[in-house]
Amino acid sequence: MNTLKLAGLGLLLTLVTGLAQAQVPAKPEDISPLLVGEKIPEVSLGQLDGGKVSLPQLVKRQPTVLVFYRGGWCPYCNTQLAGLQSVEEKLKQAGYQIVAVSPDKAADLQASVDKHQLSYTLLADSKLEAAQQFGLAFQAPSQYSGILAKASGGQNPGWLPVPAVYIIAPDGTILFSYVAPNYKQRLSGAVLLAAAEALAKEAK
Helix, strand or coil: CHHHHHHHHHHHHHHHHHHHHHHCCCCHHHCCCCCCCCECCCCEEECCCCCEEEHHHHHHCCCEEEEECCCCCCHHHHHHHHHHHHHHHHHHHCCCEEEEEECCCHHHHHHHHHHHCCCCEEEECCCCHHHHHCCCEEECCHHHHHHHHHHCCCCCCCEEECCEEEEECCCCEEEEEEECCCCCCCCCHHHHHHHHHHHHHHHC
16 A cells, blocks of 8 residues: 555656646747736745845845846856946946846856856856746756756756846836847846836836
């Protein structure tokens, strides 16, 4: 009887795992991201010190520019991170904080901070739970498996986030989104700043 129960449990876990994989599309073009007007999910993300922080609680502090990127190993992401730093002070003056999220483990996040001398917050989504709940996760091509496993400390289930930029109100409402299935296309710092300043003026 116990053997039957264990076999049944194993089958259930296999089905649940298969369902989770099925919910993550095979192509970046097939994702269904959260839209303007929707609320962000309740997810926790890893910090540089190894702790966890609730994304809604972090956003509650002030309007937030939330960026999902593929990882510090990605040259397009590195260019984007540096571009964000170039407009960070003006975004702060407009009342925003920047939070950038990737599947990288804490040590790799720190390497990105040091490399680009970043003064904004980097957080880890190593299991891509946040990316999945935002509708950004897709199944990475097999050639990325080694890179993703190493960068996430073995926690990445084999997925990548589609690069995305959100502007989020303190109550968790998405006010602006830019989602690009083509990972080479990134929102420039200048365009992001213009959108953020326009939203800040509307809120006054």
